[in-house]
Amino acid sequence: xxxxxxxxxxxxxxxxxxxxxxxxxxxxxxxxxxxxxxxxxxxxxxxxxxxxxxxxxxxxxxxxxxxxxxxxxxxxxxxxxxxxxxxxxxxxxxxxxxxxxxxxxxxxxxxxxxxxxxxxxxxxxxxxxxxxxxxxxxxxxxxxxxxxxxxxxxxxxxxxxxxxxxxxxxxxxxxxxxxxxxxxxxxxxxxxxxxxxxxxxxxxxxxxxxxxxxxxxxxxxxxxxxxxxxxxxxxxxxxxxxxxxxxxxxxxxxxxxxxxxxxxxxxxxxxxxxxxxxxxxxx
Amino acid sequence: xxxxxxxxxxxxxxxxxxxxxxxxxxxxxxxxxxxxxxxxxxxxxxxxxxxxxxxxxxxxxxxxxxxxxxxxxxxxxxxxxxxxxxxxxxxxxxxxxxxxxxxxxxxxxxxxxxxxxxxxxxxxxxxxxxxxxxxxxxxxxxxxxxxxxxxxxxxxxxxxxxxxxxxxxxxxxxxxxxxxxxxxxxxxxxxxxxxxxxxxxxxxxxxxxxxxxxxxxxxxxxxxxxxxxxxxxxxxxxxxxxxxxxxxxxxxxxxxxxxxxxxxxxxxxxxxxxxxxxxxxxxxxxxxxxxxxxxxxxxxxx
Numbered sequence: 001x002x003x004x005x006x007x008x009x010x011x012x013x014x015x016x017x018x019x020x021x022x023x024x025x026x027x028x029x030x031x032x033x034x035x036x037x038x039x040x041x042x043x044x045x046x047x048x049x050x051x052x053x054x055x056x057x058x059x060x061x062x063x064x065x066x067x068x069x070x071x072x073x074x075x076x077x078x079x080x081x082x083x084x085x086x087x088x089x090x091x092x093x094x095x096x097x098x099x100x101x102x103x104x105x106x107x108x109x110x111x112x113x114x115x116x117x118x119x120x121x122x123x124x125x126x127x128x129x130x131x132x133x134x135x136x137x138x139x140x141x142x143x144x145x146x147x148x149x150x151x152x153x154x155x156x157x158x159x160x161x162x163x164x165x166x167x168x169x170x171x172x173x174x175x176x177x178x179x180x181x182x183x184x185x186x187x188x189x190x191x192x193x194x195x196x197x198x199x200x201x202x203x204x205x206x207x208x209x210x211x212x213x214x215x216x217x218x219x220x221x222x223x224x225x226x227x228x229x230x231x232x233x234x235x236x237x238x239x240x241x242x243x244x245x246x247x248x249x250x251x252x253x254x255x256x257x258x259x260x261x262x263x264x265x266x267x268x269x270x271x272x273x274x275x276x277x278x279x280x281x282x283x
Numbered sequence: 284x285x286x287x288x289x290x291x292x293x294x295x296x297x298x299x300x301x302x303x304x305x306x307x308x309x310x311x312x313x314x315x316x317x318x319x320x321x322x323x324x325x326x327x328x329x330x331x332x333x334x335x336x337x338x339x340x341x342x343x344x345x346x347x348x349x350x351x352x353x354x355x356x357x358x359x360x361x362x363x364x365x366x367x368x369x370x371x372x373x374x375x376x377x378x379x380x381x382x383x384x385x386x387x388x389x390x391x392x393x394x395x396x397x398x399x400x401x402x403x404x405x406x407x408x409x410x411x412x413x414x415x416x417x418x419x420x421x422x423x424x425x426x427x428x429x430x431x432x433x434x435x436x437x438x439x440x441x442x443x444x445x446x447x448x449x450x451x452x453x454x455x456x457x458x459x460x461x462x463x464x465x466x467x468x469x470x471x472x473x474x475x476x477x478x479x480x481x482x483x484x485x486x487x488x489x490x491x492x493x494x495x496x497x498x499x500x501x502x503x504x505x506x507x508x509x510x511x512x513x514x515x516x517x518x519x520x521x522x523x524x525x526x527x528x529x530x531x532x533x534x535x536x537x538x539x540x541x542x543x544x545x546x547x548x549x550x551x552x553x554x555x556x557x558x559x560x561x562x563x564x565x566x567x568x569x570x571x572x573x574x575x576x577x578x579x580x581x582x583x584x585x
Contacts, residue, residue, distance in 0.1 A: 002470065002478055002496050006387050018389065025398055031413045031456070032401065034424055038416075051422040098311035105304035111582065113308065115575050120319040122513050122571045126541040126560040130329055130553050131322035133546075134336065154318030157311050186303035215406035217520045222546065233408040237524055240412060247416060254409045265404045269397055276464060 039063055039251035046247055063252045071242075072227055073253055076235030079145065080260070083231050084213045086149045088206050091156035095205070096198060098157065099164025100190050104176060114165060121158030125218050128155075133222055143225045151223065152213050160205055163275070167201040168194060204275030207268040211261040232257045323564070330557035337551070347558035356532055357559065360540040363447050364516060364566075367536060370451045371458060371515035375507045378462020379500075383492075385463070386470045396467060403460040411524030414453035415440065440526050443533040450521050450534055458514060462507040469503030470496075505577070512570050516563065537563040 006017045026033065034052070040060035041050075050056065068074050102114050132151060133142070141147030171194065179189050220234040227235070236257045243249045265272050295302070330347055332340040351357045385396050402410065417425050420438035430436050439449040473496060481495045497504070519538040522528060528535040528543060535543070537559055545556025 001386070001475060002473060002491065003383055003386065006389065017387065021389075021395060024384070025395060028399060029401065030424070031417045032405075034417065035413050049422070052424060052427070094311040094314060097307045101304040101307035105300070107301070107304055110304075111579070113312065115578070116320065117311075117315065118578065119571050119575060120315060122509075122567065122574070123319070123323065124517055124538055124560065124563045124567050125519070126538050126556075127326045127564040128319060128322045129326075129542070129560065130336075130545055130557050131325035132318060135317075135322075150314075151318055154314040157315050158319065161311060186299055190307070211404060215408075217406065217408050217523070221523075222542075233406050236408055236412070250412060250416070254412050258405045258409045261404050261406070262401070265400075266397070273400075273464060273468065276461075 035251045035254055038247055039255050041248050041251075043246065043248055046245070051247075059248070060252075063248050064256070067249055067252045067256060071239050071249075071253070073232065073235060073239065073256060075227070076230055076232040077256070077260075079229055079235075080214055080231040080233075082145050083148050083152065084210055087152040087156065087213045088209045090149070090153035091160050091209055092202055092205050094153065094157045095160030095164045096195065096202070097190075098161045099168055100194055102161065102165040103168035103171075104173075104194075114162075117158045117161045121155075121162065129222055136223055142223060143229055145229050147223050148219060148229070148231070151219060152216070156209055156212065160209065163205055164198070164201060167198065171197055200271065200274070203268065204271040207264055207272045208275040210264055211272075214261045326557045326564075327561055329554055330561050332554040334553045335551045336545075336553045340554075343554070347555050350555065351558060351562070356535060356540060357537075359532060360535045360537045360559075363534065363536045364518075364563075366447055367451055367454075367515040367518055368512060370448070371454065371511050371518075372508070374455050374458035374462050374511050375504065377455070377459045378507060379466050379504075381459060381463040382466035382470060386467060396464075400460050400464050402457040403464070405457070407454075407457070407520035408524055410453055410457060411521045414449070414456075414521075415525050418449055441530055443530055446526055446530065446534040450518075450525050453525065454514075454518060454521050458511060461510065465503045465507050466500065469500045473499050509570070509574050513567070516567050516570075537566075 006014045009017075037055065038051075040058055040063060041055040042057055042059035042062075045051075045053075045056050098117070102110055136142045136147045136151070139147070141150065175193055176189055179193055184193075214231075215233060216231070217233040217237070220231045224230050224234065230238075236253050239253055240250055243253075329340075331342060331344055333343045333346070334340040381399060385392065385399060417423050418439040420426050420436060420441070426437065426439070437445065439445045477499075478491070478495060481491055486495060517538060518536055519542065522534055522536055522539045523542075526534045528539050532540075541556045541559040541563065544552045544559060
């Protein structure tokens with residue numbers, strides 16, 4: 001193990017480490033802690049210039065209620081779910097199919113198609129912006145949830161395929177071979193042999209894609225205009241314009257908007273980190 | 284009629300291995316082509332037109348690109364993109380440092396690791412708002428700190444000299460967290476026997492890190508650099524949230540300038556915007572190609 005475990009180090013090093021750890025964390029999360037405290041600060045504190053001291057009283061309930069009551073943030077959150085969930089299902093589903101194809105079959109265009117997916121996943125969004133917006137407009141999907149979902153599914157397919165393909169190549173190929181010898185059809189091999197083994201990959205990918213899509217801001221501004229389809233990222237930004245200097249509300253809104261991916265991360269931590277690094281160790 | 288069915292299934296049986304991959308790939312390829320591959324070419328095509336997005340397109344050849352050569356805002360954006368690229372790469376060594384710091388087995392370390400990773404999970408919109416508040420003149424925590432240290436009141440996001448640096452610092456926060464997690468996983472996979480053997484030979488500290496550990500972290504370093512470079516060139520959210528390109532366009536980057544030209548109140552210049560996007564795409568392609576070449580080499584080895 002590197003660096004040397006502190007247990008083996010001198011006692012003072014061990015003690016220093018246990019003291020520095022929480023201090024480092026506090027400094028690291030200071031901006032976030034500030035926002036969390038501000039979100040429970042009464043507005044009178046801000047008016048009185050008490051930005052960083054202890055809140056004069058706990059005003060969390062009224063701030064958070066105000067955010068939900070006086071702004072459409074609840075609606076934005078609902079929109080975010082409506083965009084995110086179908087995208088996760090669609091992109092992961094498509095990637096299971098295409099990842100299987102690229103991992104299991106040898107054919108001439110295999111690597112070419114694989115690299116097309118990989119490269120497409122890294123391009124700047126701006127090169128797609130004008131045509132995708134134009135196409136969405138002409139299809140009558142501009143300013144709608146489905147317009148956003150379709151784009152996200154298509155774009156995420158690149159990353160998801162890379163991920164799934166790498167995962168499936170690490171599975172024991174003998175399993176598939178022996179099924180073929182038995183005369184099992186290709187579809188049944190996929191459905192009954194490979195798909196059950198893919199469960200951890202599906203979980204990891206779902207959490208990741210959920211976070212990516214939930215946090216998307218660019219496409220939400222390009223493909224959506226009105227409140228009715230706006231996800232919480234773009235919604236929060238527009239609210240920020242209305243809540244000038246109402247930092248307690250901005251903070252509460254930010255916390256609310258950040259909550260779902262954060263909960264997802266903490267509930268599925270193992271999968272999340274496996275997901276982020278699976279592509280990495282293989283790439 | 285009845286005889287065609289077994290014939291067809293006979294054909295299917297014989298060619299299953301050859302056809303199956305294409306059937307599995309079809310939905311993914313179709314979606315990806317419609318929304319990603321074809322639009323790239325359409326954008327390149329549009330960049331040769333003068334087009335407001337609604338009316339007829341007028342072919343103007345390379346005029347958009349010629350105009351870019353004389354466009355001061357374009358150079359500001361390009362310069363800022365380079366600054367982003369260079370400073371953003373600090374996330375890689377910083378991420379390694381944090382990972383080394385946290386790579387211990389003390390009580391509660393798992394919680395520490397996940398809390399350190401936190402900034403990456405939050406939307407850039409929220410990160411942008413948090414840092415805007417952090418930087419706010421008069422009362423922002425960082426401004427207050429600078430004032431105590433230097434006696435000067437600096438409005439970071441309203442000052443042309445500091446604005447891009449301020450936004451990059453906000454971007455580094457989640458990016459360091461990302462690199463950290465890549466390195467933590469890398470450190471987990473390090474061969475302990477090699478480390479022990481090196482220790483026996485008297486290697487320690489820096490030399491152990493440099494000669495034994497870092498080579499084994501190669502894949503993690505590579506992916507950290509790739510995602511950081513791409514992230515730097517893609518930077519849009521933070522610029523849009525924190526300054527909207529201001530003050531006086533001094534914090535623009537290519538991705539933001541493109542958006543501004545094509546879709547904002549400054550006018551709907553789709554062709555000009557597309558030209559900017561093409562330039563950004565070309566820069567990005569250099570890095571994407573390097574990435575693909577390296578992947579190809581690894582595939583050949585495997």
